[in-house]
Amino acid sequence: MNAPVDYLLHLADNAVVLGQRNAEWCGHGPILEEDIALANVSLDHIGQARLLYQLAAARMGGGASEDSLAYFRDETGFRNYTLLELPHHGPLVGYAASDRDYAVTIVRNFFYGALMVLVWDGLTRSADADLAAIAAKSLKEARYHLHHAADWVVRLGDGTDESHARAQAAVDHLFRYTEEFWLPSPAETEAVAAGVGVDVASLRADWNALVDETLAEATLSRPTVRGYVPEGKLGRHSEHLGYLLGEMQGLARAHPGATW
Amino acid sequence: MYTQAMDIPDAATKPAGVSRTPDAQDAAFEARIDADGRIEPQDWMPEAYRKTLVRQISQHAHSEIVGMLPEGNWISRAPSLKRKAILIAKVQDEGGHGLYLYSAAETLGTSRDQMLDALHSGKAKYSSIFNYPTLSWADVGVIGWLVDGAAIMNQIPLCRCSYGPYARAMVRVCKEESFHQRQGYEALLVMMKGSDAQKAMVQDAVNRWWWKCLAMFGPPDADSPHSAQGQRWGIKRISNDELRQKFVDATVPQAEVLGVTLPDPDLKWNEDRQHYDYGQIDWAEFWATVEGDGPCNRERLATRVKAHRDGQWVRDAALAHARKQQERTNKEAA
Numbered sequence: 001m002n003a004p005v006d007y008l009l010h011l012a013d014n015a016v017v018l019g020q021r022n023a024e025w026c027g028h029g030p031i032l033e034e035d036i037a038l039a040n041v042s043l044d045h046i047g048q049a050r051l052l053y054q055l056a057a058a059r060m061g062g063g064a065s066e067d068s069l070a071y072f073r074d075e076t077g078f079r080n081y082t083l084l085e086l087p088h089h090g091p092l093v094g095y096a097a098s099d100r101d102y103a104v105t106i107v108r109n110f111f112y113g114a115l116m117v118l119v120w121d122g123l124t125r126s127a128d129a130d131l132a133a134i135a136a137k138s139l140k141e142a143r144y145h146l147h148h149a150a151d152w153v154v155r156l157g158d159g160t161d162e163s164h165a166r167a168q169a170a171v172d173h174l175f176r177y178t179e180e181f182w183l184p185s186p187a188e189t190e191a192v193a194a195g196v197g198v199d200v201a202s203l204r205a206d207w208n209a210l211v212d213e214t215l216a217e218a219t220l221s222r223p224t225v226r227g228y229v230p231e232g233k234l235g236r237h238s239e240h241l242g243y244l245l246g247e248m249q250g251l252a253r254a255h256p257g258a259t260w
Numbered sequence: 261m262y263t264q265a266m267d268i269p270d271a272a273t274k275p276a277g278v279s280r281t282p283d284a285q286d287a288a289f290e291a292r293i294d295a296d297g298r299i300e301p302q303d304w305m306p307e308a309y310r311k312t313l314v315r316q317i318s319q320h321a322h323s324e325i326v327g328m329l330p331e332g333n334w335i336s337r338a339p340s341l342k343r344k345a346i347l348i349a350k351v352q353d354e355g356g357h358g359l360y361l362y363s364a365a366e367t368l369g370t371s372r373d374q375m376l377d378a379l380h381s382g383k384a385k386y387s388s389i390f391n392y393p394t395l396s397w398a399d400v401g402v403i404g405w406l407v408d409g410a411a412i413m414n415q416i417p418l419c420r421c422s423y424g425p426y427a428r429a430m431v432r433v434c435k436e437e438s439f440h441q442r443q444g445y446e447a448l449l450v451m452m453k454g455s456d457a458q459k460a461m462v463q464d465a466v467n468r469w470w471w472k473c474l475a476m477f478g479p480p481d482a483d484s485p486h487s488a489q490g491q492r493w494g495i496k497r498i499s500n501d502e503l504r505q506k507f508v509d510a511t512v513p514q515a516e517v518l519g520v521t522l523p524d525p526d527l528k529w530n531e532d533r534q535h536y537d538y539g540q541i542d543w544a545e546f547w548a549t550v551e552g553d554g555p556c557n558r559e560r561l562a563t564r565v566k567a568h569r570d571g572q573w574v575r576d577a578a579l580a581h582a583r584k585q586q587e588r589t590n591k592e593a594a
Contacts, residue, residue, distance in 0.1 A: 027329050251338075
């Protein structure tokens with residue numbers, strides 16, 4: 001039983017976009033150990049994206065490849081969560097410039113990591129054997145990512161007045177982007193019906209428990225969320241994805257057909 | 261990635277002299293050096309030896325972390341996911357090299373904070389090769405092939421250096437560097453089989469990096485004040501000019517296989533010497549860059565300083581949390 005291609009692309013796009021974002025810290029981390037850790041997390045995500053794109057490309061045929069999917073699709077084709085494309089700073093318009101804020105990086109990795117340990121765990125039981133194999137590998141990585149991010153959420157929340165304020169601001173900024181996790185896309189609904197996907201709504205209670213436990217330890221509070229629910233996984237994104245893809249895809253698109 | 265340390269003193273450091281105290285400790289140290297033995301952190305060592313090593317190892321560590329920047333410049337734009345993953349892994353390796361070199365230097369009694377302060381204040385040097393810009397994707401491959409290739413020439417002898425922690429760190433560094441060099445060369449081979457635009461990109465990068473790489477070995481032996489002492493201590497075992505010649509001899513055939521031209525009209529095989537002759541290196545340009553007036557010195561250093569300053573609140577938070585944890589544990593125990 002094969003998972004729908006759009007479902008694979010959703011998982012792959014999540015991984016490539018967050019991998020791209022986290023690699024932005026390479027050489028600029030707050031301490032050498034964290035520079036190395038974030039590069040590692042980024043590498044895991046790029047690795048996951050490659051496996052998922054390769055699987056999607058093989059099933060799509062027609063000359064598709066991991067790179068044609070990563071580099072030659074436009075913003076509206078990307079199915080990643082909006083959360084993952086946001087820059088490493090507070091809420092600003094697409095063309096605003098700002099310093100990176102490590103709290104935003106960590107809180108984002110924490111929210112996504114807490115989700116993905118549940119998603120990958122569910123997908124290890126997928127009826128799509130290829131996807132289940134990728135999930136088994138990715139689950140081990142996601143556990144480490146969650147562990148790393150949760151440790152830092154606690155350090156920042158419980159650390160100094162400044163780090164607490166930054167961590168709380170990051171939670172307040174990013175929390176509403178997690179609402180998108182629970183709204184099933186057509187691809188997710190199709191995948192669940194076919195026994196190859198995970199019912200995201202069923203993960204919500206476990207995610208809440210994971211998140212609440214760490215936020216409590218970090219002395220951080222959870223904001224009330226209302227209004228806008230992002231729809232990145234439907235291909236409707238923030239102002240930020242265009243810039244991210246412009247940078248990521250520019251060189252490859254300047255040399256169409258080239259092998260690197 | 262690479263150190264020129266024996267040749268480039270820090271701004272505030274005088275060239276090291278040999279301690280000649282005629283006591284038993286000194287004699288034991290000298291005997292061990294003569295026997296090609298290893299000096300370990302707990303062993304007595306002359307102050308000049310300790311200072312020279314701290315300078316050389318910390319410069320090497322600084323070179324690794326500053327060296328993350330020129331290649332890091334292309335991570336976000338790598339033209340395929342495979343190359344992106346390879347590049348992230350490579351830059352991450354350099355961070356790892358920095359980490360274990362700082363640790364090796366710390367065994368000599370200098371903290372990482374002290375070493376970083378010296379870097380950030382401009383007192384400590386790092387390899388000048390990183391003060392040049394990476395202008396195209398081909399630079400990533402050429403840095404792997406030529407810059408890492410030159411670094412390996414320099415570093416292999418350091419695996420037998422007299423100071424144990426440094427020698428052991430260098431064994432791992434060298435393994436990873438030679439992997440990087442092969443990856444860089446392989447990336448260039450693929451590009452040279454590609455479009456005209458890709459080939460032109462590679463040739464342009466070779467043109468810009470070739471002479472800078474020759475200069476990486478440091479000034480000619482006649483002008484290199486520290487080499488004799490360094491060789492005596494087994495810290496530097498082969499002279500600048502010998503290493504440079506070795507590098508040229510190894511690289512010319514690789515360039516032929518690749519199909520690029522090395523930008524030196526004087527480069528030719530010398531039957532008598534059984535080596536390649538090569539042209540004049542622009543030492544004025546080299547020294548200007550070492551002294552801080554190269555194309556990217558200010559950007560590189562300011563970027564390191566900014567990352568460190570911007571990260572202060574994160575490090576403070578980690579320390580504050582650790583302290584609070586300790587207090588909570590103490591309270592529970594009481």
